[in-house]
Amino acid sequence: MRLVYLIILLTFQTLCTYAQDFSWDESSASKAHKVIFPEDLTINLPDTGTYQIGYFIYDESTSSFVNVGQAAYIPGKEVSIELGYDPAGVTGYKVGDRFITLIRNNANSQTYGVEFSYLDDKKWFALNGISYVSGVITSTWRDFLDNRFYFCKTEPPVALHIPYGLKPSIYYTNDIVIDTSGDYPVLLFSEMGPTAGTIQMFTHGITYKQTLYAFILKEFPEGKLNKTYSICPGEIIIIPEYEDTLRRTPVADGSYTLLAEGKYLFDVVYEKYGCRTKDTIIVTAPSEPCEKYNYPEVINPEYGSEIVFPEAGGLTILNAALEKVHQFKTPAIWNGTDSNGNLLPVGIYYIVHENGYMHSISIIY
Numbered sequence: 001m002r003l004v005y006l007i008i009l010l011t012f013q014t015l016c017t018y019a020q021d022f023s024w025d026e027s028s029a030s031k032a033h034k035v036i037f038p039e040d041l042t043i044n045l046p047d048t049g050t051y052q053i054g055y056f057i058y059d060e061s062t063s064s065f066v067n068v069g070q071a072a073y074i075p076g077k078e079v080s081i082e083l084g085y086d087p088a089g090v091t092g093y094k095v096g097d098r099f100i101t102l103i104r105n106n107a108n109s110q111t112y113g114v115e116f117s118y119l120d121d122k123k124w125f126a127l128n129g130i131s132y133v134s135g136v137i138t139s140t141w142r143d144f145l146d147n148r149f150y151f152c153k154t155e156p157p158v159a160l161h162i163p164y165g166l167k168p169s170i171y172y173t174n175d176i177v178i179d180t181s182g183d184y185p186v187l188l189f190s191e192m193g194p195t196a197g198t199i200q201m202f203t204h205g206i207t208y209k210q211t212l213y214a215f216i217l218k219e220f221p222e223g224k225l226n227k228t229y230s231i232c233p234g235e236i237i238i239i240p241e242y243e244d245t246l247r248r249t250p251v252a253d254g255s256y257t258l259l260a261e262g263k264y265l266f267d268v269v270y271e272k273y274g275c276r277t278k279d280t281i282i283v284t285a286p287s288e289p290c291e292k293y294n295y296p297e298v299i300n301p302e303y304g305s306e307i308v309f310p311e312a313g314g315l316t317i318l319n320a321a322l323e324k325v326h327q328f329k330t331p332a333i334w335n336g337t338d339s340n341g342n343l344l345p346v347g348i349y350y351i352v353h354e355n356g357y358m359h360s361i362s363i364i365y
Contacts, residue, residue, distance in 0.1 A: 022065045022205050029084030029092030033129045037079040046141030049107040056100045068092045093125035100165030110207045114139040115163035140208045168203040225279045230286035236358040258283050298362045301336035301343050313354035320348050336363050
């Protein structure tokens with residue numbers, strides 16, 4: 001049986017019983033905090049029409065929202081909303097409450113959830129405080145699932161980005177484990193490889209741009225990551241790239257060219273699906289004694305320096321940028337030229353033998 005887990009960090013009580021009713025009748029609480037929407041603010045409303053912006057608290061006793069301040073939003077004009085205060089948090093915000101915001105189309109009464117960003121992150125109620133709205137973090141008239149339908153087994157949880165204060169019912173096609181964190185990330189993983197499923201969002205009275213989200217679980221290609229290499233003194237290991245599949249970036253001061261034993265860390269992106277993970281390359285000394293090669297470390301082609309490669313096979317010459325400049329069969333003699341017979345410029349070059357042995361050579365003049 002294919003086992004797929006969908007972990008959504010919500011409480012069980014929230015998932016099952018959280019009904020949300022909205023009254024736009026403003027409470028009688030006295031005003032003690034101002035929110036200002038600057039005239040140059042762009043909200044990118046879901047459609048045309050006039051909109052009402054409302055600030056709410058959630059009343060646990062009645063399982064409903066209470067409006068504590070509202071105003072009509074007029075694009076291109078400064079809008080100010082006064083918020084109600086109640087030390088008990090019943091008819092208005094109490095000190096330290098985080099703002100919950102909704103926006104309603106006055107023509108068709110469609111109500112959307114929205115989470116605004118604020119200058120200096122002042123998204124909390126303070127007595128006689130002022131908060132300036134700077135933009136929109138997320139809203140239900142947008143695709144709040146990161147516009148992504150591919151999930152990766154090795155990546156961190158993917159956030160649903162639901163506006164703060166909305167706690168939707170979530171219908172799912174697979175097993176679910178409930179946690180009490182209070183956040184809304186989703187983590188998908190499989191014991192049997194790639195799979196697919198759906199998540200359906202529903203909140204009473206709230207309009208979503210999209211309520212059904214399909215996901216496809218993807219995994220990194222097998223055998224590409226977390227490899228171990230052996231290295232002899234004087235050798236170089238060049239970590240491969242995987243064209244059209246994986247893109248690897250060294251972490252911190254890492255390199256694609258490994259010269260010594262150790263553990264090397266890379267960030268890896270699975271380009272096709274945007275998956276991200278970490279890749280650890282381990283370089284060790286071989287268990288068998290290293291074969292002795294007597295290749296020079298420096299040559300000067302102008303004075304007739306050359307390298308003799310007596311073994312049968314072939315080799316590739318790479319420049320410092322790991323670009324191929326020459327390739328030929330051996331046995332052969334090489335005198336520092338490229339594939340067109342021109343002398344290579346001064347620098348360090350890597351010689352990669354057909355049997356996997358690698359070493360560097362410096363060309364000087």
